[in-house]
Amino acid sequence: MPKVLSYTINDGVAVVTVDTPNSKVNTLSIDNADEFKEVLNILKNNDDVKATVLISGKPDCFFAGADINMLESCKTAEEIQHLSRICKGTFNEIAESKKPIVAAIMGQCLGAGLETALACHYRIAVRDKKTVLAVPEVMIGLLPGAGGTQRLLRLLSLPDAFDMMLTGKNIRPDKAKTIGLVHMLIDPKGASDSKESKEATRKHLEQVAIETAKGLVDGSIQALPRRKGWVETITEYIMWFNLGRYFFMTQARNRVMNMTQGHYPAPLRILDVVEETLKSGYERGNQLETRYFGELGVTKESKALIGLFHGQTHCKKNHYGSPSPIKKVGILGTNSIGAGIAEITIFKGYPLSLYDKSKENLEQGLIYIKNNLKQRVLRKQISDNEKDKLVSKLETGTELESISNVDFVIEASTENFDKKCKLLLEIESIVKPSCVIAVQTLFNPIEKVAKSAKRLDKIIGMHYFSPLAKSQLLEIVSSKSATKETIATAVDLGLKQGKIVIVVGDGPCFYTTRILCILVDELVSILREGIKPKQLEDMTKKIGWPMGLCSVVDEFGIDNIYEASKVLCSHYDENLLSKNLIILEQLVKKGMLGKKIGLGLFEYDPTRKLSIDNPAAIKIIDDNKISPKESLTTQNIQWRLVSRIINEAVLCLEEGTLKSPLDGDIGAVFGLGFPPFLGGPFRYLDIHGAEQLVKRMENFRKVYGDAFKPCKLLIEHSKDSKKLFRS
Known part of the structure; x- marks a missing residue:
C-alpha cells in the first residue's frame, strides 16, 4: 500500500500531512491506522519533537471517514468489531500522548475523520463553506465505532451529542465553535474558490496550528473545557439518578420511534450506548459501542443503506464524457x-x-x-x-x-x-x-x-x-x-x-413518474375500499415511507398524476390503470389539484404545513366505492404497494427505460421516498430475494387480477437465488 502520511519537523513541532494518493479524499483503513501508529511512535520517541500538528494535504478534505469497502469486506460482526478495536487503539495513543497534538481541519471532517480529530488535544477549523464536521454513520445504519460516542459525550452537552449522533447532520464551523466541537476558527485567505486561494489558506492554517502547538507546550495556550450553562449543569446532575436517566432516555426513545417507526436499529443502539455510559461509565460505554458497531454492520438495514451510499456516490459523477462549456x-x-x-x-x-x-x-x-x-x-x-x-x-x-x-x-x-x-x-x-x-x-x-x-x-x-x-x-x-x-x-x-x-x-412517463403512477393506482384502489386519506397516510409512514403517500400525491400534483396516468395507459394493452382514472379525473375537474393550491386529498392551512382530510375528495372516492376483497391490514396494504412499485421498477429495467438497477434504486428512494431502509427496489430484491415477492404477487393476482402479474425479469430472478441485480 502507498504511504498516506508524511511529516516534517521544524522548531520542535512535527507536521504530519495526510494525503491519500490518487484520491480526492482521505479515508481511514486498517493500513493507514497502522501507519498512524508507526508515525506516532517515531515522534513519541524523538526528543526533538515537542508537539504535533495533524493536517490534510487536500484542501477540501481533512478526512472523509472510514473506508466503506473495508467495512463491506467483513463477513461477521466479530470482524467489524476487530476493526473498531484497531482504530480505537490508534486514537487512544493520540489522546494519551504526553506531547500535544493539534488537528488542523479544512474541508470535510466526517465519521472516523472526526473521531481522529476528537482524539487530538486541540482542534482548529477553517471558517469556509467546504469545512463541515459530522458523524454520519447513522445514515448508513451504523454508530460511531472508534470511540466517537464516548468522546462526544465528554465534549458536548447531551442534547448536542444526541443531535450529532442521531441525525448525522453536518455541523458548520461557527456552530462547531459554539457547541465546543472545535477550539479555534480561522478565516480563509482570499475570497475566491481558486486552487491558489485554497492552498494559501491551507498554509495559513498550518502556520496557525504550529504556533498553537508551541503555545500548548509552553502553557501560553490551554485547551480549556467548554463553559457549561446552568441548564446543562442541572441536566448532568439529574443524570446521576436512575429516575432522571429513565425519564430522559424514555423521552429520547419515544422521539426516535416516532421518527423511525422502529425500522432503523442504529438510532436505538446509539441510545443504548449513551444510557449505559451515563449509568456505568465510559469504559462500559466504550465496550458496548464496539459490540453494537459490529452487530449493526451485518444487519440488512445497514447493507441497504450502504448500497444507497454507493448509489449516491455513483450518481454524483459524470459518466458520459466531456460536457460542452456552459457560460450562460x-x-x-x-x-x-x-x-x-x-x-x-x-x-x-x-x-x-x-x-x-x-x-x-x-x-x-x-x-x-x-x-x-x-x-x-x-x-x-x-x-x-x-x-x-x-x-x-x-x-x-x-x-x-x-x-x-x-x-x-x-x-x-x-x-x-x-x-x-x-x-x-x-x-x-x-x-x-x-x-x-x-x-x-x-x-x-x-x-x-x-x-x-x-x-x-x-x-x-x-x-x-x-x-x-x-x-x-x-x-x-x-x-x-x-x-x-x-x-x-x-x-x-x-x-x-x-x-x-x-x-x-425515453418513453411514456420515463421511470420515476411511471412507478409513481402505478403506486397511485394501487393507492386509489385502497382508498376506494374504505381507507381514509389520513388513515392511509399514517399507515404508509408506519411502514417506512418518510412522507406519507397521500402527501406524496398532493405534492406531485393530482393533475400531473392524472395526465401522466393517461399517457401511461396507452403503454398497457389491458389499460390496467383506467379503472381508477375516473377518480383522478373528477378530483381535477373539481379543482383539487394538490398542495400547490391548498386542496387535494387533504385540505391545507395557509402555511401549507397542516392538513386534514378533504371531505369533498372523500365524497368523490366514496361515490366510487368498491368492496375490499381482503382484510385491510397494515401488512396487506404494505405488500400491495411495495410489490407493485418493485415489479414496475423491474419492468422498466427489462424494457430498457432504466439503464441500471442502481439508477432504479436512487430514483425510487430520492424521487418518491421509497423506504430507505429497504435500499430501493433492486437492493431489496438482492437482500431479501425475489422468490418471496413473486409468491406474494401471485397470491394477490388471484384476488385482485393482473395488476399483480410479475414481469418476466422478476420471475427469472425468483427462480435463481444467485442472480443479483446489483453486485
Missing part, C-alpha cells in the same frame, strides 16, 4: 418549477436569462428567486453581498430573443404537449446551433415532443422534483438521438446545481 443558462417559465430551477442555477454562480411572455409572471418569479436567496442568507449559506452579486447575474425578458445567446436552455413553462412542441421549435430557431435544449417534463416522451425539431441530437429531457430546493434528485431523459456530449452537458449542469443525477431512457 436560459430558463423559460416562471412557475414554481421554472423559478426554482432558476434560483438553484443562479446560486451556483451561472449567469442566467429568465423568460416569460407575461410581465406579471416574470415579476412574481423574480420575487420567488430573491426570497429564496434571502433564506439562504438567513441560513448563512451566503452573505448579503454574495446574494446581491448573484442577483446581478440575472437578466429577464418577455421576448424569446432574450435567450438567444445562452449555451443551455431549459423549457419549464408548460406540460401541455402541443404547446411544448410549438415552443420547442421556436426555441430551436432562436438559440445558437451549439445550445443544448432541455425539456422539463414529468411524462411527455422527448422524441414525440421533438418530432419536428431539426437538431434532435441537442435535445434532452430533465425532470426536476418538487419542492425543488429540497429535493435531491434530477432525472435526465435521454432520447435515442441525443449525443453523449449532450447528455454529459445536462448531467454536468445537474451536478453543479447540487443534484443527484440519474439518466433514464
Whole structure:
C-alpha cells in the first residue's frame, strides 16, 4: 500500500500531512491506522519533537471517514468489531500522548475523520463553506465505532451529542465553535474558490496550528473545557439518578420511534450506548459501542443503506464524457418549477436569462428567486453581498430573443404537449446551433415532443422534483438521438446545481413518474375500499415511507398524476390503470389539484404545513366505492404497494427505460421516498430475494387480477437465488 502520511519537523513541532494518493479524499483503513501508529511512535520517541500538528494535504478534505469497502469486506460482526478495536487503539495513543497534538481541519471532517480529530488535544477549523464536521454513520445504519460516542459525550452537552449522533447532520464551523466541537476558527485567505486561494489558506492554517502547538507546550495556550450553562449543569446532575436517566432516555426513545417507526436499529443502539455510559461509565460505554458497531454492520438495514451510499456516490459523477462549456443558462417559465430551477442555477454562480411572455409572471418569479436567496442568507449559506452579486447575474425578458445567446436552455413553462412542441421549435430557431435544449417534463416522451425539431441530437429531457430546493434528485431523459456530449452537458449542469443525477431512457412517463403512477393506482384502489386519506397516510409512514403517500400525491400534483396516468395507459394493452382514472379525473375537474393550491386529498392551512382530510375528495372516492376483497391490514396494504412499485421498477429495467438497477434504486428512494431502509427496489430484491415477492404477487393476482402479474425479469430472478441485480 502507498504511504498516506508524511511529516516534517521544524522548531520542535512535527507536521504530519495526510494525503491519500490518487484520491480526492482521505479515508481511514486498517493500513493507514497502522501507519498512524508507526508515525506516532517515531515522534513519541524523538526528543526533538515537542508537539504535533495533524493536517490534510487536500484542501477540501481533512478526512472523509472510514473506508466503506473495508467495512463491506467483513463477513461477521466479530470482524467489524476487530476493526473498531484497531482504530480505537490508534486514537487512544493520540489522546494519551504526553506531547500535544493539534488537528488542523479544512474541508470535510466526517465519521472516523472526526473521531481522529476528537482524539487530538486541540482542534482548529477553517471558517469556509467546504469545512463541515459530522458523524454520519447513522445514515448508513451504523454508530460511531472508534470511540466517537464516548468522546462526544465528554465534549458536548447531551442534547448536542444526541443531535450529532442521531441525525448525522453536518455541523458548520461557527456552530462547531459554539457547541465546543472545535477550539479555534480561522478565516480563509482570499475570497475566491481558486486552487491558489485554497492552498494559501491551507498554509495559513498550518502556520496557525504550529504556533498553537508551541503555545500548548509552553502553557501560553490551554485547551480549556467548554463553559457549561446552568441548564446543562442541572441536566448532568439529574443524570446521576436512575429516575432522571429513565425519564430522559424514555423521552429520547419515544422521539426516535416516532421518527423511525422502529425500522432503523442504529438510532436505538446509539441510545443504548449513551444510557449505559451515563449509568456505568465510559469504559462500559466504550465496550458496548464496539459490540453494537459490529452487530449493526451485518444487519440488512445497514447493507441497504450502504448500497444507497454507493448509489449516491455513483450518481454524483459524470459518466458520459466531456460536457460542452456552459457560460450562460436560459430558463423559460416562471412557475414554481421554472423559478426554482432558476434560483438553484443562479446560486451556483451561472449567469442566467429568465423568460416569460407575461410581465406579471416574470415579476412574481423574480420575487420567488430573491426570497429564496434571502433564506439562504438567513441560513448563512451566503452573505448579503454574495446574494446581491448573484442577483446581478440575472437578466429577464418577455421576448424569446432574450435567450438567444445562452449555451443551455431549459423549457419549464408548460406540460401541455402541443404547446411544448410549438415552443420547442421556436426555441430551436432562436438559440445558437451549439445550445443544448432541455425539456422539463414529468411524462411527455422527448422524441414525440421533438418530432419536428431539426437538431434532435441537442435535445434532452430533465425532470426536476418538487419542492425543488429540497429535493435531491434530477432525472435526465435521454432520447435515442441525443449525443453523449449532450447528455454529459445536462448531467454536468445537474451536478453543479447540487443534484443527484440519474439518466433514464425515453418513453411514456420515463421511470420515476411511471412507478409513481402505478403506486397511485394501487393507492386509489385502497382508498376506494374504505381507507381514509389520513388513515392511509399514517399507515404508509408506519411502514417506512418518510412522507406519507397521500402527501406524496398532493405534492406531485393530482393533475400531473392524472395526465401522466393517461399517457401511461396507452403503454398497457389491458389499460390496467383506467379503472381508477375516473377518480383522478373528477378530483381535477373539481379543482383539487394538490398542495400547490391548498386542496387535494387533504385540505391545507395557509402555511401549507397542516392538513386534514378533504371531505369533498372523500365524497368523490366514496361515490366510487368498491368492496375490499381482503382484510385491510397494515401488512396487506404494505405488500400491495411495495410489490407493485418493485415489479414496475423491474419492468422498466427489462424494457430498457432504466439503464441500471442502481439508477432504479436512487430514483425510487430520492424521487418518491421509497423506504430507505429497504435500499430501493433492486437492493431489496438482492437482500431479501425475489422468490418471496413473486409468491406474494401471485397470491394477490388471484384476488385482485393482473395488476399483480410479475414481469418476466422478476420471475427469472425468483427462480435463481444467485442472480443479483446489483453486485
